[in-house]
Amino acid sequence: MTHETLNAAAATLPAEAIDAIERAATSAHRHEELFSDRAAHIRQSAVRDVFDISLRPGLVSLAGGSPYLQSLPLDRLAATAAEIIATDGLTALQYGAGQGTEELRAQICEVMAAEGIHDARPENVVITAGSQSAQDVATKVFCNPGDVVLVEDPTYVGALNTFEAYQVQVETVPMDADGLIPELLEARIAALQLAGKSIKFLYTIPSFNNPSGITLAAERRQEIVDICRNANILILEDNPYGLLRFDGEPLVPLRAANPDDVIYMGSFSKIFAPGLRVGWALVPAHLQRRYYLAAESVTLCPPALNQMLVSAYLRDYDWKTQIQTYRGLYAERCQAMLSALAEHFPEGATWTTPDGGFFVWVTLPEGVDAYPLLTKAIDAGVVFIPGAAFTPSDEPSNKLRLAFSAVPPAAIVEGVRRLAPVLQEAIAAG
Numbered sequence: 001m002t003h004e005t006l007n008a009a010a011a012t013l014p015a016e017a018i019d020a021i022e023r024a025a026t027s028a029h030r031h032e033e034l035f036s037d038r039a040a041h042i043r044q045s046a047v048r049d050v051f052d053i054s055l056r057p058g059l060v061s062l063a064g065g066s067p068y069l070q071s072l073p074l075d076r077l078a079a080t081a082a083e084i085i086a087t088d089g090l091t092a093l094q095y096g097a098g099q100g101t102e103e104l105r106a107q108i109c110e111v112m113a114a115e116g117i118h119d120a121r122p123e124n125v126v127i128t129a130g131s132q133s134a135q136d137v138a139t140k141v142f143c144n145p146g147d148v149v150l151v152e153d154p155t156y157v158g159a160l161n162t163f164e165a166y167q168v169q170v171e172t173v174p175m176d177a178d179g180l181i182p183e184l185l186e187a188r189i190a191a192l193q194l195a196g197k198s199i200k201f202l203y204t205i206p207s208f209n210n211p212s213g214i215t216l217a218a219e220r221r222q223e224i225v226d227i228c229r230n231a232n233i234l235i236l237e238d239n240p241y242g243l244l245r246f247d248g249e250p251l252v253p254l255r256a257a258n259p260d261d262v263i264y265m266g267s268f269s270k271i272f273a274p275g276l277r278v279g280w281a282l283v284p285a286h287l288q289r290r291y292y293l294a295a296e297s298v299t300l301c302p303p304a305l306n307q308m309l310v311s312a313y314l315r316d317y318d319w320k321t322q323i324q325t326y327r328g329l330y331a332e333r334c335q336a337m338l339s340a341l342a343e344h345f346p347e348g349a350t351w352t353t354p355d356g357g358f359f360v361w362v363t364l365p366e367g368v369d370a371y372p373l374l375t376k377a378i379d380a381g382v383v384f385i386p387g388a389a390f391t392p393s394d395e396p397s398n399k400l401r402l403a404f405s406a407v408p409p410a411a412i413v414e415g416v417r418r419l420a421p422v423l424q425e426a427i428a429a430g
Contacts, residue, residue, distance in 0.1 A: 041164040050385055053378065060415030062337075063383040065210060065358040066406040067270050071325055073317070080312050084305065096304035098296035100127025100280070104307045107314045108280050112266065114320070115242045116252040119259060120282050126292050127302040130279040131238055131267040132158050135203070137281070137295045138236055138263055139166045142200045148192055150202040152180055154361070154390035154399065156210045156238065159203055163392075169197070170392040177352075179206060179216030182223045189231045201234035201263075207251055208241040208357025211390045211401035215355050218251055225258045240267040240279075243323050245356035246331040260284050263291075268310055270358070271323060276306040330358065336409035337402060340416035346424040351402075358405035361387075368426050369396035376425075382418040 050063045084092050099105070105122035112120045128134040135158070143149065145167035151159065153172035163170050171192060173185045185202075192199055204224070206216035216224070228235050237254045245251070255264035267279035283291045313319060337360055341351055348365040364370060371386040387399025404412055 038165060038167060041167055043161065043164070050374070050383055053383060058381060059378065060382045060407065060411050060418060062402040062404070062407065062412070062415045063385050064406060065403045067274065067326070068329055068406055069273065071329060072273070072322070077313070080316070081309055084308050084312065088308065092305040092308050094304060096301045096307070098301045099292055100125070100302050101304065101307045101311065104311045107311055108266070111314070112264070112282065115239065115250050116256050117264065117282070118256070124283055124285055124288050126281045126283060126288070126295050127307060128279045128281055128295060129277045129299060129302065130269055130274070131240055131265040132162070133295070133299070134265040134279055134281040135159050135162050135236065135238070137291060137298070138201070139163060139168065141290055141294045142234065143168045148197045148199040150185070150188065150199060150233070152204055152209060154211050154387065155203065156205060157389045159238070160390070160392055172391065175209070175212065175214055177214065179209070179214055179220060180204065180224055182220055182227060185224065186227050189227065189233065193231065199231065199233050201236050202228050203236040203238065204254070205238045206254060207239055208244065208354055208359070210357070211359050211385065211387070212361035213352045213354030213357055213359045214361070215251065221252070221254050222257065225254050225261055229261050235262045236265065237262050238265045240270045241357040243271055244326055244330060246327055246334070247355070248324065248327055255282065260286070263287070271326070272310065272313060272319070276310060278302065278306050278310050330356070330405055333404040333407065333409055333412060334360070336412045337404045337416065340413040344417050344420040346420060346427050348427050349423060358403050360402045360404065362400045362402060364398040364400070364423065365427055366398060367430060368398045370398060370400040371396065373422055373426055376422045377419055380418045380422055382415045384419065
């Protein structure tokens with residue numbers, strides 16, 4: 001806290017409160033030397049920063065990748081939660097199994113069967129606090145500082161934050177319209193190994209990549225696994241959007257035919273409710289114990305009440321019809337965004353056309369930095385996520401992510417209309 005802040009506070013706070021603030025400021029400064037090296041690599045997510053801004057009244061938020069919870073039967077879910085506590089409260093509110101409840105792990109195997117994985121066993125499923133926690137555990141288990149993790153370019157900002165915190169070297173592999181380019185992946189691995197680097201895993205979101213919306217083509221999927229297997233590199237497959245393919249036909253995950261080479265991460269955040277923070281990792285049997293123990297050391301046990309509510313939802317509700325509802329909603333909203341982009345966006349801007357998921361990835365002409373445009377967009381009444389958040393590079397980015405999942409079609413069109421002149425001005429300025 002600065003002296004200016006303290007002086008401003010003095011006008012409204014009693015003397016004892018000011019003394020407490022001064023002591024806190026002094027203590028914070030004194031304790032700086034106690035931080036670990038790792039702490040310097042932990043930073044606030046740019047998405048979370050913009051998420052807070054997007055809650056301001058009057059703004060159209062095309063920033064957050066949130067599901068449209070209004071389509072859920074909230075009254076019935078409230079009654080279910082109350083019933084769980086009334087009838088099984090001593091279990092729901094108590095410590096539980098570190099790996100997660102047996103019922104939910106078995107149900108997750110059924111969910112994965114709908115995604116295309118038919119050989120999953122409950123004993124190899126570890127319940128986590130969303131797939132974010134699953135990424136953290138995997139990095140903790142496999143990576144030493146300085147090890148290399150391969151990622152798509154662009155990739156999920158939360159994963160990048162995790163990798164930075166564990167002090168790993170993040171190396172990107174380019175994508176085209178069909179996802180990761182196998183030849184470039186193979187070349188990047190060869191170059192890194194020639195340089196003596198230890199590559200631990202490839203982190204990939206093959207279906208409707210966050211942020212780009214790009215899907216890895218079916219004909220490339222096994223080739224990607226084979227390249228990594230030949231180099232003794234694990235694959236971390238993150239598939240939160242897999243069931244949300246607009247045509248209702250999910251592409252077969254990389255894990256389906258490769259049980260020993262892929263750690264598969266799923267989540268109920270996109271297909272049910274993110275606030276419950278329930279996800280999972282399907283871990284190869286020979287890696288399960290180390291992975292499970294690392295997960296347990298952080299959370300002790302996943303929240304029993306939340307797991308029981310998810311189990312009740314999967315058992316007593318027509319969750320597959322709800323998935324169909326989501327597909328229809330998101331397909332309509334995606335089309336509204338694509339049509340609005342075609343109508344309003346300036347010459348020189350291009351964008352992806354996703355087959356599912358939550359996001360469209362916009363590319364501006366070379367030389368246009370999207371990050372400074374965020375402030376102007378907010379002044380115009382719309383919010384987006386600058387593309388620089390989704391890459392380990394510190395270079396300016398001419399990309400930006402637009403999310404359509406939580407916004408009604410009319411608001412999507414209005415948000416695009418507000419954003420268009422901001423981009424037009426930046427492109428004209430060169």
